[in-house]
Amino acid sequence: MKIISLASDQPALIQQAAQILVDAFKDHSPEAWPALADGLTEVHEMLADDRILRVALDENETVIGWIGGIEQYDGHVWELHPLVVKPGLQGNGIGRALVQDFEEQVRMRGALTVMLGTDDEDNRTSLSNTDLYVEPWKKISEIKNFGRHPFEFYQKMGYCITGVVPDANGAGKPDILMSKKIPTKQDQ
Template sequence: MLNIINLSDRQDALIEPLSQLLLEGFRENWPEAWPTLDAARQEVLDSLTDDRINRVAINEVGKVLGWVGGISQYNGHVWEVHPLVVAANYRRQGIGRTLLQDLEKQVRQRGALTLWLGSDDEMNMTSLSGVNLYSNLWEKIRDIQNLRGHPYQFYQKCGFEIVGVMPDANGKGKPDIFMAKSVGVPSSSHQSE
């Protein structure tokens, strides 16, 4: 049984498990994100501010299975997904999707219109890495290929669209793929299409 709780409700008990989850969850494909347990712990501690949302998936015995965070931007109209991580043994079971759906509900209740994220490609996992993105960018985005299990396709399945790319964000040929999703009730000016 999966329960989603606010980190603030049990933060003292969850700081260390979430720190370990971040460290292990990003070690393989994004090792520089949080290279040490201390760096991961600092990320968890930094997330404990009033302008952030932190939702934690736990099982019936209280084991941490995943974490999704949201950061308010643009006066609350836009929220950034940061982070989203699921324990390795629990991936591909719908936990990440459930956490994203929960975050969407949380930000919608706060008046958000858009949820966005950056999905780095530091390990040559897509056809956008290692190429010149300053030329014919939109064609390259249109023709993107997932070469080695990059998570952008997971986000697409959750309703996100690629809305841009920051070339060389993580070094030469290592872009950040920007994805976004409408989560608010559209105004009359945005309903046509």
């Protein structure tokens, strides 16, 4: 596997990245990118000069996953959006490699923090279908994963929950906000 920056003059790889996005989200967030055209729109948006789009390629130069990033707060913070791995290949270290590569990309740009939101639209955590305006930090500290929600993957990668957006995706469907400090050269 190798990880490269995707460029606008690579239409076959763009098409593959868009299809993976649609396929990977169809079970848990089908309205996110319901069709290939929606996936293509997202990939093309991520190709902007002020964003990051890195793809993982297998030995046949086929896209098997990708990660995007959006600069925030004058470059001090980067939003990780999205991370996607081809269904059937998840759990094989591709996502981990993409996140590590992304963190290095933003570190080289002077970032101090990576943030992300990981939605719970289908009751996969104990934060869904509860009033997050009452004792939110208690509920966050006691979070349970009911169905392979990705927040635990990010925790293993060193991210911590830094908040929630209650009802972000409809009543009882929060967005779980996570962040990680990116070590500077002085920290290493």
